[in-house]
Amino acid sequence: MIIVKSREEIELMRESALIVSKTLGMIASEIKEGVTTLHLDKLAEAFIRDHGAIPSFLGLYGFPNSLCMSPNTQVVHGIPNNTPLQSGDIISVDCGAFKNGFHGDHAYTFEVGEVAPETKKLLQITKESLYVGIREFKAGNRVEDVGNAIQKYTEAHGYGVVRELVGHGLGQKMHEEPEMPNYGKKGRGKLFVEGMVVAIEPMINLGTKNIKQHKDGWTITTADNKPSAHFEHDVALVEGKPELLSTFKYIYDALGIVSNEEDEFRKDPTLI
Numbered sequence: 001m002i003i004v005k006s007r008e009e010i011e012l013m014r015e016s017a018l019i020v021s022k023t024l025g026m027i028a029s030e031i032k033e034g035v036t037t038l039h040l041d042k043l044a045e046a047f048i049r050d051h052g053a054i055p056s057f058l059g060l061y062g063f064p065n066s067l068c069m070s071p072n073t074q075v076v077h078g079i080p081n082n083t084p085l086q087s088g089d090i091i092s093v094d095c096g097a098f099k100n101g102f103h104g105d106h107a108y109t110f111e112v113g114e115v116a117p118e119t120k121k122l123l124q125i126t127k128e129s130l131y132v133g134i135r136e137f138k139a140g141n142r143v144e145d146v147g148n149a150i151q152k153y154t155e156a157h158g159y160g161v162v163r164e165l166v167g168h169g170l171g172q173k174m175h176e177e178p179e180m181p182n183y184g185k186k187g188r189g190k191l192f193v194e195g196m197v198v199a200i201e202p203m204i205n206l207g208t209k210n211i212k213q214h215k216d217g218w219t220i221t222t223a224d225n226k227p228s229a230h231f232e233h234d235v236a237l238v239e240g241k242p243e244l245l246s247t248f249k250y251i252y253d254a255l256g257i258v259s260n261e262e263d264e265f266r267k268d269p270t271l272i
Contacts, residue, residue: 002169002177004195009102010236010245013171013197016104017234017245018272019053019097024108025250027067027093031110034084037069037091041080048097056096056103056174063218068094068107075203075211075220075228076165087113090123092230096174103174105199106246107232118206119227122159126204126229129153133182133200134233134265139240143178143189150202151183160209162228165220167201170234192237197245201232235265247272 005013023044030040045066048055055066063077070078070092071085078092085091094107109123133150151161167180178190182202205211207226214221222228234245244265249272252259266272 003171005197012100013102014245016097016099016102019051020095020104020106021247022250023047023095025254028251028254033087033113036082036084037080038082041065041067053097053099056098072227073221073225076230077218077220079218085112088115101172103170106234107230108251109229122206123229125157126202127231129202130231134235134242137235137242141192144184145186147181147184148186154204160205160207162203162211165203167199170197170199194237196237199232199234203230
């Protein structure tokens, strides 16, 4: 069952999402060669708690940390550890925060030092596909309209679209209906309705779409050991249009990036 949110609940969800956004912005300043993902995880947990929230992932389904940190060939659900980051790495950082009864949940894939051009392009296209998908989250459309748009955009560049892992509804629970796949056929799936909130999150591989799960029960890697990229936003359906609750602004501020990519999805820029 899809749980529709009131305007008041959407504003509470925006607050949770922006705590995640600010956490990722803090992490952006700390990601560098020689830093361990476990160190970054501890920084994130402290930051989230300092902002009056609880890390959503810590203990969720038994997950042991506050961040999912997935470098290079890892797709998602990587467990932070003491391995130092190296120049040329990419790393997906997926973060959640629970406040006022609602979750925020989004992700960004960072570059460490000098990244190979083909990997850099994978990140660019995957992030672009996120917004391509968000544009289809509108009144009158259905779930697979979003997935179809992401699939067509990324497969046109020769990339593999992960099938087994999907986006999801978001609210008082981390994972609500509907599931939001990054592939599909136009016109199929549940109809979007006013007040829905979803996490849209393309997981796109440089090579094959196929993945494998490791013995720890969490880590997912590409089957061909080529890099994977992951970007995620929280989006509400407001007045029939997609409205971002999360933002990459804090990441871009930390990295010195100027971007207007979110403007079309934000009715009031002052909300961030």
